[in-house]
Amino acid sequence: MQTLSAAGIKVYGVSYDAVSELKAFSDRYSIGYDLLSDSDSAVITEVGILNTLIEEDSQVMSPAGKSFYGLPFPGVFVLDEEGLVAEKFFNRSYATRDSAGSILNSALGEVLKPESTPEVDFANEQIQFSAFLADPELKLEYNSMLYVRFTVAEGLHIYADPLPDGFIATTVSVNPVEGLTIGEPRYPPTEMMAFEALDVELPVYGGAVDVAIPITANADVLNWTLTDKPDSLELGIDVRYQVCSDVFCYLPKLEHLTMTVPLGPLVR
């Protein structure tokens, strides 16, 4: 939260709870931002996210005596300076949500490495890369992100697909782990670099770039029906790359990183 307010980003929560209910919650958890009471769900309906799967006359009540009708399909909007939607985070199940780190990076427009997040580094004279999580720990069905940040020394570069035969593209792959849903790596946009000696233009990365891999802890391991839940999982990350200058290339390399990912409980 401090990072968001320091960056001048305002946070709002909207729900169909009454003002008194929001006040009690806000006091209990010392919430510094506005929790807006949309008690007749008019705004939820106007935004267009009313949960239409729940019948209006349903007799079933929550333990606190509230009807479930009026609930939204829960989600987050990140707005830019003009109030236009820059990014949306909506998951079809309310139990799946996007982690604080994911939303923070989206709102800031850049990837922040939090202080207490698990991180593994590799460095040599030509290149340095570090793998880190967007969040300090993974919780059940919280969509987080694993980043591999490459920093290439000046005058050198690494390649990206598509490439002719014989060139090695930079690839990051994560070995499957039971209990984690690992998505496809997202590679940043490349620059085209001209190689006069070879009379060709190739897509390269130079300087600092981030490869993002979606990662979520799933119910295979974080399952309340299991008595022996682990505190953490081991993640194996393979990084393949080749560093070149504009006249010669170093040997292509394959580095293997191992990261310990802490698993956290849900707040009840």
Add this chain to the structure above:
Amino acid sequence: MISLKSLYGLLSAIALLLVFASPVFAADTGTVQGLHEVLDPNSRTDDLGITVPIPISHPGRRYPATDDFPTGPDLGEALPEFSLQNQHGEMVDFSAHRADSRAVVVFFRSVVW
């Protein structure tokens, strides 16, 4: 060569099929299908493997069966104008309060259940 008669037969068969199949097609477009309509409504485990002692058909657990559900304004569009009371009882006009800052707006289900 296909005779005109058998071609006619084929076309009318297709037309009949479309007429009888149209309720099925109608169900695919427009309305959101709930997970409780796809899984066994008494099931306690959803397709994510999350098990809770409340059946999927319970109103509190209803959520879409696919990623095709309404999620409000698209990227590049604006939220509607609105004014709501915050937890301190103050009326907040959202666009005036946001002014020129970037914002994160979270629509959540409830703080009380």
